[in-house]
Amino acid sequence: MEKEKIKNWLKEPFNLALLGVLIFAVGIRLYYFSFTLGQGLWWDEAAYGSLAKNIMHGGIWDATDLIIGEKGIRPPLFPLIWGFLVSIGFGESAVRFLLEFVPSVIAVFFVYLIGREFYGKKVGLISTAIFSVLWIHLFYTGRLLTNVPALSLLFPSIYLFSKALKTENGINGKYFAFSLILAALATIVRYPVGLIFFVYLGFLILTLRTDLLKEKKFWISGIFGMIPLWIFFLINYVRVGNIFPALLGSDYVQVVNEKIGFYVLNFIPTYLTTTFFVTFLIGLVIVVLELFLGYDQIRKSQKLRGHLLLLLLFIAVYGYFVFYLRGAEDRWLMPASLALVIFSGYGMGKIQDFLKKYGKKFSSLIVILLLVWGAYAQINFANDLIENRSTSFLQLRQGFEWIKENSAEDSKILGAGIQAYSIYYAERGYVSFTSNESDTEELAKETDYLVLHGFTKPPEFVERYVQENQDKWALANVFFFDEAKTQPAFIVYRKI
Secondary structure, eight states, rough: OOOHHHHHHSSSSHHHHHHHHHHHHHHHHHHHGGTTOOOOOOHHHHHHHHHOOOOTTTSSTTTTTHHHHHHHHHHHHHHHHHHHHHHOOOHHHHHHIIIIHHHHHHHHHHHHHHHHHHHHHHHHHHHHHHHOOOOHHHHTTTTSHHHHHHHHHHHHHHHHHHTTTTTSSSOOOOHHHHHHHHHHHHHHHHHHGGHHHHHHHHHHHEEEEEEEOHHHHHHHHHHHHHHHHHHHHHHHHHHHOOOOOHHHHSOOOOOOOOSGGGGGGGHHHHHHHHHHHHHHHHHHHHHHHHHOOOHTTTTTOHHHHHHHHHHHHHHHHHHHIIIIIIOGGGGGGGGGHHHOOOOOOHHHHHHHHHHHGOOOOHHHHHHHHHEEEEHHHHHHHHHHHHHHHHTHHHHHHHHHHHHHHOOOOOOOOSSOOOOHHHHHIIIOOOEESSHHHHHHHHTTTOOOOEEEESSSSSOTHHHHHHHHHTEEEEEEEESSTTTTOOOOEEEEEOOO
């Protein structure tokens, strides 16, 4: 019976197309995943990794300024899982696979489910095809950061939220509770994702769902769904006397610029590249018009509810970074990518509907060509970016791993901008250069290794200090930017 069901499912051309898109999404991610094997970590990656190593080693670096500072601003769930995986024997590549690759594929699949839920199979399929090649998602799938895993929790939360409120009246308490659980977990993975709670609240207010206030299961499932956040707040309060130190302690949320950050909107065409950006604009205009003209029917129309929920997500994310923080990096805006690709898919679907009068096959061919052309631009962009960045910070990795292999466990390293790398790669203590030469000389007495590298410039006197104290510091190893070994990237000195 199961084989018969599978055969019948595969007979439908649409299902074959969906299977092809999902296989392609997995395949292209596997291909680029191979580029990440052995690549160096960026500072933020190493910071999360240091927190993970500190957890694995029982908090032996708790007193360092790095761990104290990073604990205050970094969400705890990602390094906690990372530390657990390392403690049971998983290496960095396996951790990257489980924490980035698998969540990346999950996010792709839920783009389809959300698109289908709101707009039907066609828009769901087109949106998934766009998201499967979205360069920013491909690129950060290879980085041990919180952006991709947060989406793998956020997107299922949005899907379940839409299912919970699918009917005009009442609520599905089970879906609602699990939606909030996933949103809470996503927030503890990456704090700005917590904007989704304001999106949900705004949706309930704008759809006039005051009837839910009278339902016990709304309150019970809501309180139950927030359990991960209640636990998070309680732990913070017991530990530091503040339920949310990153937010309420003003260390995490800081305004980037004095002027309103309208430049952040430039990330939209950058994300989508030309073809998908054009179809996004078409979709966005149609969404706004349909929502305006049919607002009184929103509680009866799943499509209009989808318009509103995705539009609120788009506004919340971009509004926060444009008007409040007034600045952003490209990856900070990834939660809004759901709205970008689905509106783009919706616009492409409308183009196909318009062209059907010239023939169904012709309209389908145009959509396929748009997808192929857009995908080509996305993959080209992703390929160049992934290849160019695959060797960035590699010498830091090589240098600190060498120190780990050639030093005692109680050794200390002196350098500039080395905190996260010393703990993550070398698993050794560190001492940072000061701006005062005499203080640095005193600190040098407590250290066993001194490093200079091309990623953070040390105080001006340091190179002179090393040259004048060759009787104290011996050159131990050098790692280079170039194969010809003419450009030193990382220099290790050992105390004599």
